[in-house]
Amino acid sequence: MHFVDIYYEDKVFFSAQELADYLETIPSSYSMRERISQVQKHFMQVLTDRIESLQDADWVLAELDNLTDQEYQDLIGDDDIEEALVAENEDDVISLVAKRYLTKHWQVIDDALYNNFYLDIYQQYRSFLQYLTAQLTDEQAEWWQAKQRRFDMQLEYHRIDLEDVAPLLFLRDGLTGGGTNQAMSYVFVDEMQDYAMSQLLYLKHAFPNAKFTVLGDSEQALFREVETPQALLDKYAQGFDAQRPALIKLNRAYRSTQEIMNFAKALLPDGNEILTFTRHGEKPTLRNAQVDTIDKVLNDEVKQLRQEFQTVAILTKTADQAELVVEALRDYPEKVQLLHAMDRTRTANILVMPIYLAKGLEFDAVIGYDVSQNNYPDDKAIGLLYTLASRAMHALHLVTIGPVSPLINQVQKTLAP
Template sequence: MDSYQENYQEEIEYLRKALAFIEEEVEKEAKNLEEKKSDLIAARKDMYENTIHASSDFESLVDINLHSMQINNYISSYNPQRFKNLKKMINSPYFGRFDFIEKGCSEKENIYIGLYNLMDRNTGRVYVYDWRAPISSIFYRYELGEVMYDTPAGISRGDVSLKRQYKIWNSKLKYFFDCSVRITDEILQEVLSQNTSAKMKNIIETIQKEQDIIIRDRDHELLIVQGTAGSGKTSIALHRIAFLLYEGLNSNLRSNEVVILSPNTVFSHYISSVLPELGEENVEQSVFDDLISEVFQGRFGEETRDMQLETLIHSRGKTSGEVRRQSIDFKGSRVFKQILDRLLWYYAHRLIPFEDVYYNGTILATRQQLKNRFLHNEIGIPMAKQLKIIETFLLKKVHPLQKKRLQRLEKIVEKSEGHEFEIKSFSRLLAIRQAVAFRERIRKFTIVDYRDLYMLLFKNHGLLLKLARGLTLPETNKEIILTTLQNLQKGQVHYEDYAPLLYLKLKIEGNDVVSGIKHVVIDEAQDYTPLQYEVFRILYNNATYTVLGDIRQTIEKTADGLLYDDISEILNKGKMIKLSLNKGYRSTCEINTFAQALLGEGTQQGYASIERHGEEPKVIPQETLEAMDRSIVEDIAKFTEQGYESIAVICKTQGEAEKVFGRLKKSVQLTLIKPRGGEVTKGPLVIPTYMAKGLEFDVVIGYDVSKENYVSDFDRQLLYITCTRALHRLVIYYKGDKSPLI
């Protein structure tokens, strides 16, 4: 028997033992869960039958409380997660192994790596180590020879004499191979050559060294990652969350204390299965649009980010488009944040209409006394709350029972309008009216509204220019001021106004929007403005951050590497690190080369692509849109026959996507992805460029990349995003003259 066959038999035997143990544990867990479920039902029944349902008797309340505590204990002990994890492991218990001798020891350990820990709690034997366990980092980071890894007790060292990777499917060992380096290209190539799915999958079998460093980082409160398209940024972020929650036993981090800020709901759906696959549930996903909708409740209209992008694309080359672009840059800038801060100071020191307060001919407080009380705010109470304190102070001087009594008096006055005879004493009525009028009078300076303050900035002639003294304003500042004022007067604003309005609201009223979040993941970091990061800093003031982006995929504004400097300064964390991921894993070399060339000379410096080859991208002219549609229908049929499961026809705008979908659906069954509530499915689909960011498809068909449709630097970014979505095949169609960008 040769060496491979001997090793093969040993591996078959180990797999058999591991699976047998898993099946035993599954049976035990199933029985255990059933017993706990029965106990819970019995406890609830006992409580219902043997306690008084409503009582003020002390002994009865104690009895009810004891039963409730018992039921809560049963509920907390009923945890089906281990049962679910064990069931998942039956298909493939592990994917890797390394043989390790710890320094100072002579005994070799065979360390198997899988999705979850598998340990015999009676004997202490570990069949499989969780990929997140400290010792598992050796598998991802080291070659054969001397290694080290972090443990709770410090750095542990040793030697690795063997590294092995497995393909196990349906509980069967398909093959294994030994590797002297880290995760080898062989297993990576196999994974990358497969078709993509409708939802993102976990990458625990193919995590690379540079990715593992990011995933396991615990030393920094702010971790910023600049990664090229296809470098695995989002996957890394999700696996990092899973790692941090695994480590949460030490850091007290729970899944409901983590939030992922996604660029749109389509992307949120796409990544939604990764963390549950890794055994982590209840991690919140949030989209800035949804946050705005929740906070403002439709107060300012309904413009969303996709609507903003559509407007920008359609207004390309027009004066209105340039004004809008400058407005987006300006209102999201740190300069505008300075102006808003100056506005808050100016309002507090100059514009609050404090006045001398009298009641029944007696002065309660002078204007200057009230102003001094308001400005003497050493602990930083938000403006609205500080003014409320002053209101309460004055009302208490009028009547000790101030608040509840005045509320009752207001209701009496409302009911008595036109029916004064219902209040027996005329003098009593006068007193009531006097008290209510007093409250309304002081509310002229104790109520502040963030919308009114924002409007004041644009309505008060010259105020914005005055507050911007020493700062650089956009060339179109007059047009921006006029347009913003007109929108506010109609009760509407542009999307770029949401962050300034929310910033003012938070500074004036305080943060009552979110709480309890300890870690924030911000994906597609380049999509957010500095002012939005100021909002995040206030919303998640006690959190640590993982921020991931690619400045080359910026669409609606100008951006460069300085964006990350802004993020670092704004979030202001004590320990910060910025890392780069320059290797693309998604696309073939041919597609990567084509996409990188779109960005021009110098952009490929430091960039590397995984050595996976395929067909060259095709750029195909067509005489008419009808001919283009026919060719695309034929392509979809051909690619489907070749086994490709996800085929995306990517259009420049949502409007174009809807028209193309309307024509193509007559000949082929496909899905239209819409910005709100859309979800990527298997099969052919039509999607606008900006919605495709972060997604990947087996085949990408770029629609009408003509000179008329793609010509500016703005269009270049859209086209780059389109091309970098493709895993295996890229086809570009155009009508008339080809875009000068390709």
């Protein structure tokens, strides 16, 4: 087990070695969770005993003498102290005030013990990764070694990857027996298609008595391959051990024209189940560009769409590509706004952002930047392209640098000639 020192005012109060040594005295016949619990109880008792032993110490009495009248009065609120005052026992009053002072003084130590802050859960997770590496074959072990190096590097910058959060929290809770809220009765999860199974299972662990409603669009999965709603339900029902799973489909699209949705749903394995709203417009267009012509093509496309529509959004696969688009439009006569994750307001009619920031938004016209084979090579990109297309209400223009994505080639008939 890995422990860390508990500090008070830059000095070690309980050392990691003390904690580890006491853990070793507890029989291994107990589970690790039970042993950790005994470590916690032991050192909380040590803290209590230390307060009891020091309440008459000279330095404590000196600290009490330095308190203001108000600070002293704040400490005299206990029933025992009031009883002692009635009995006119000055020594008892001073002892009880000193005890109250020390308890407040070292509250941060008590909090650290209560919340298991003495466990070095990050090093414990690192040991877990090492254990996995040792159990696997050469090719798998190499991947996990790379994973461990990545985890170590991220820790140097005081951060961890999102994919590590749920297993790390599971490990922490497994060791401490904490992390659950028994009172929560209902949990609602939006955009569930972007959650890993481990993340949703952790929510189930954290709220064990709650009923769950998970809402999302399986076709808008940005970080994995698209799955049908029924396939998702079956997978999560098994993971959650759900007794009465129910699938409710909302499959009518109201945002986009029929022509845009015909293109979008043709990308999907179950696209024929989506019902389109009967509002017609132009078919989506595809325009080819090269590296040396893309700036001109983008400016032309924006100019054309702005003549007819109020809001035009250029959606890219990555944030870096969004920066390139803004640079390409630097001389455009209207303001161009690059949206970031923390932005809450739009200040321009021409917007640039990566696709993952456009979820839940809609625009009069959308330009899909570089829908090439290089950017969207296989089925893993279906969710990205579907999300991009379904942000457009009236017009969708696609631009590719080099050969277009094979996903779009397969639905060529839904595009304008």
